[in-house]
Amino acid sequence: MGIEQKLGDMGVVTARLEDLVNWGRTRAMWPMLFGLACCAIEMMSAQAANYDMSRFGMELMRASPRQSDLMIVAGRVSRKMAPVLRRLYDQMPDPKWVVAMGDCASCGGVFNNYAIVQGVDEIVPVDVYVGGCPPRPEALIHGIMTLHEKVKLESFKDWS
Amino acid sequence: MNKPLEKIAADLNAEFGATYTEDRGEVSFVVPAERIVDFAAALKKKHKFEMLASQTAVDYWPALAPRYHIVYQFTSVSKKLRLEARVPLDGNDPEMPSLVDVFPNANWFERELFDMFGIRFSGHPDLRRILMPFDWEGHPLRKDYPLGYEEVQFSFNYEDIEVRKPRPKD
Amino acid sequence: MTLEPVMEVTVNDLKHLLSERAAEGDTLLLNMGPQHPSTHGVLRLLLELDGEIIVRCIPDIGFLHTGIEKNMEAKTYVKAEVMTDRLDYLNTTGNNLVYVMAIEKLVGLDVPARAEVIRVLIVELQRIASHLVWLGTHALDLAAMSVFFYCFREREKILDILEMCGGQRMMTTYFRPGGLWRDTPVEFESAVRDFLKVFPRRIDEYEALLTKNPIFIDRTKGIGIIPKDKALEWGLTGPTLRGSGIEYDIRRAFPYAGYENYEFDVATDDGCDVYARYTVRMQEMRESLKIVQQALDNMPMGPVNSANRKFVPPPRSELGHSMEAVIHHFKLWTEGFEAPKASVYMPVESPRGELGVYLEGDGGPKPYRVHFRTPSFTNLQAVPWLAEGHYVADLVAIIGSIDIVLGDTDR
Numbered sequence: 001m002g003i004e005q006k007l008g009d010m011g012v013v014t015a016r017l018e019d020l021v022n023w024g025r026t027r028a029m030w031p032m033l034f035g036l037a038c039c040a041i042e043m044m045s046a047q048a049a050n051y052d053m054s055r056f057g058m059e060l061m062r063a064s065p066r067q068s069d070l071m072i073v074a075g076r077v078s079r080k081m082a083p084v085l086r087r088l089y090d091q092m093p094d095p096k097w098v099v100a101m102g103d104c105a106s107c108g109g110v111f112n113n114y115a116i117v118q119g120v121d122e123i124v125p126v127d128v129y130v131g132g133c134p135p136r137p138e139a140l141i142h143g144i145m146t147l148h149e150k151v152k153l154e155s156f157k158d159w160s
Numbered sequence: 161m162n163k164p165l166e167k168i169a170a171d172l173n174a175e176f177g178a179t180y181t182e183d184r185g186e187v188s189f190v191v192p193a194e195r196i197v198d199f200a201a202a203l204k205k206k207h208k209f210e211m212l213a214s215q216t217a218v219d220y221w222p223a224l225a226p227r228y229h230i231v232y233q234f235t236s237v238s239k240k241l242r243l244e245a246r247v248p249l250d251g252n253d254p255e256m257p258s259l260v261d262v263f264p265n266a267n268w269f270e271r272e273l274f275d276m277f278g279i280r281f282s283g284h285p286d287l288r289r290i291l292m293p294f295d296w297e298g299h300p301l302r303k304d305y306p307l308g309y310e311e312v313q314f315s316f317n318y319e320d321i322e323v324r325k326p327r328p329k330d
Numbered sequence: 331m332t333l334e335p336v337m338e339v340t341v342n343d344l345k346h347l348l349s350e351r352a353a354e355g356d357t358l359l360l361n362m363g364p365q366h367p368s369t370h371g372v373l374r375l376l377l378e379l380d381g382e383i384i385v386r387c388i389p390d391i392g393f394l395h396t397g398i399e400k401n402m403e404a405k406t407y408v409k410a411e412v413m414t415d416r417l418d419y420l421n422t423t424g425n426n427l428v429y430v431m432a433i434e435k436l437v438g439l440d441v442p443a444r445a446e447v448i449r450v451l452i453v454e455l456q457r458i459a460s461h462l463v464w465l466g467t468h469a470l471d472l473a474a475m476s477v478f479f480y481c482f483r484e485r486e487k488i489l490d491i492l493e494m495c496g497g498q499r500m501m502t503t504y505f506r507p508g509g510l511w512r513d514t515p516v517e518f519e520s521a522v523r524d525f526l527k528v529f530p531r532r533i534d535e536y537e538a539l540l541t542k543n544p545i546f547i548d549r550t551k552g553i554g555i556i557p558k559d560k561a562l563e564w565g566l567t568g569p570t571l572r573g574s575g576i577e578y579d580i581r582r583a584f585p586y587a588g589y590e591n592y593e594f595d596v597a598t599d600d601g602c603d604v605y606a607r608y609t610v611r612m613q614e615m616r617e618s619l620k621i622v623q624q625a626l627d628n629m630p631m632g633p634v635n636s637a638n639r640k641f642v643p644p645p646r647s648e649l650g651h652s653m654e655a656v657i658h659h660f661k662l663w664t665e666g667f668e669a670p671k672a673s674v675y676m677p678v679e680s681p682r683g684e685l686g687v688y689l690e691g692d693g694g695p696k697p698y699r700v701h702f703r704t705p706s707f708t709n710l711q712a713v714p715w716l717a718e719g720h721y722v723a724d725l726v727a728i729i730g731s732i733d734i735v736l737g738d739t740d741r
Contacts, residue, residue: 214703
């Protein structure tokens with residue numbers, strides 16, 4: 001692996017702090033176990049044997065928002081659910097990211113009506129949108145990998 | 161209409177004066193609101209219709225008499241029969257007797273109708289909103305309630321709609 | 331955008347639902363959900379606890395209320411079908427089936443024999459897929475993790491077959507009024523036969539993991555007893571009812587889509603508890619396999635769409651040379667067809683119970699009123715009296731055994 005070559009005989013590696021921290025964040029990004037609707041079933045498929053998200057180090061779903069870094073909004077968010085979703089987001093410790101999975105979470109999807117929030121970005125800031133109704137498990141995995149790419153580019157001042 | 165249902169229909173017609181029609185293989189009774197509890201009790205006790213399969217409402221706005229039809233679907237599991245009962249209701253905020261004492265599962269059906277149509281059921285033990293948030297205004301499935309959709313953004317009106325969109329604080 | 335605090339309902343508003351001891355502070359009120367892994371979605375339960383024993387259980391639903399019924403009134407009959415998929419997302423083709431059959435009943439449309447057989451085949455495959463998700467999550471709730479992985483392995487095979495036909499894994503919208511979207515592809519038959527060959531052994535595998543597992547039996551036997559008379563009175567349907575020993579299956583009692591032509595047993599169990607509902611569903615998977623086998627062996631040839639051009643769009647090949655076909659195509663995709671001023675109620679047996687649609691037309695191209703009588707909504711009403719007197723851990727088993735889907739409950 002690359003790191004041994006960089007180590008040399010000294011046992012010292014030099015890297016930018018940003019790279020190291022961002023690398024660490026992407027390798028242990030724990031999603032919250034939180035399903036809303038149809039997309040939650042595909043999210044479960046993504047964790048099950050055929051697709052197996054854990055190959056990429058993102059399998060450990062935490063049932064508590066206090067222990068998770070990544071919120072996958074899997075499904076449509078109703079007006080009744082919106083305050084609950086925001087409260088869950090507020091309970092997550094920083095740094096935290098949001099993936100809007102599926103059309104309903106991204107923009108309301110086919111449900112353009114009184115009951116559904118037209119895109120979850122009305123209530124929480126979204127990092128990655130995954131299209132599809134529902135997206136295939138591959139699409140979700142790709143979405144989270146895209147988020148990893150984004151996190152790797154974060155600089156010191158973004159950390160807050 | 162098959163034989164056993166014909167007999168039941170004639171019986172109910174004699175007892176409650178409920179007129180019935182047959183359409184597309186379904187038998188449908190029209191029952192006045194004040195008789196519906198007795199009607200359901202007779203169905204359950206006498207004619208072995210053990211199950212209230214469904215209860216819903218239809219809004220015929222702007223007509224006001226009747227504005228609503230409450231539609232019940234009864235099923236007899238033992239006799240393999242179905243029938244429908246319709247209760248016409250006048251006025252915008254009507255009230256009718258609850259069926260909870262006869263069929264306990266009418267509880268949530270009636271809560272849903274209260275939530276969605278604003279129909280009140282007297283004698284209901286727990287008449288609260290069930291699907292919408294408790295502080296919601298209006299009754300969404302009424303015909304005079306708008307669908308409440310969001311406009312689709314095109315290039316000519318993109319900016320106007322973008323300004324009006326709600327945004328999170330951070 | 332400022333947001334109101336979440337749970338506003340105070341204890342005083344719910345006083346009539348709690349026991350007298352709650353007012354004295356003798357019992358504890360505990361909120362379970364809407365974000366809870368064992369509530370299968372966004373169900374919220376307010377529990378009144380005495381130690382770990384449930385005194386009262388108050389369900390709060392509607393967190394997934396989608397306004398499907400209202401939205402369908404604003405679309406034409408065919409366009410509204412897309413909404414039905416998203417209703418009960420484990421039984422997508424079953425929802426399509428009940429809706430298109432209601433339309434066919436309303437307008438009096440014929441369906442070719444081949445389309446009916448394919449419909450039955452697909453719906454039974456979907457029933458197996460739905461039961462597999464139920465089995466995986468139910469076992470997961472009861473801390474048997476590996477069953478989940480086994481179940482989703484086979485479910486992927488069924489989803490592959492659905493994707494082959496409809497082009498989508500879950501939301502196929504494959505059934506259309508008057509038939510199907512298109513005929514099945516050539517690989518379809520071999521894929522289903524492969525599945526039929528593999529799956530009976532796989533059910534044995536699941537049973538080997540659970541049926542005689544002492545932990546599973548301890549958690550399920552004698553829990554959540556539904557007596558026979560109460561089951562009927564509360565309108566429970568599907569495996570929940572059949573787990574109480576009542577042989578009521580709409581496929582048998584009121585046959586539709588040619589179910590009278592298939593040989594299968596209605597699975598029942600007299601146990602009335604969570605374990606009985608488990609055995610009923612396991613048995614149902616085997617029965618569904620039987621139906622799939624019969625459907626595949628007796629598949630007639632012929633068209634898969636009705637020839638009635640007033641309701642079914644003409645095939646692509648006709649558009650090139652027939653002016654009439656172009657007109658029909660244009661009319662159907664811009665205006666849609668008109669349905670008479672009448673109402674129908676169409677029930678089918680979904681994996682969870684009686685899924686009925688009340689459809690009313692007003693003479694125009696859009697449905698005047700669509701109401702879905704969903705099995706989860708009615709079955710969930712039983713949870714409060716089922717949970718009383720049990721431990722909180724048993725509540726998880728009870729909710730699992732009722733097999734609710736919140737999209738189905740809240741619509």
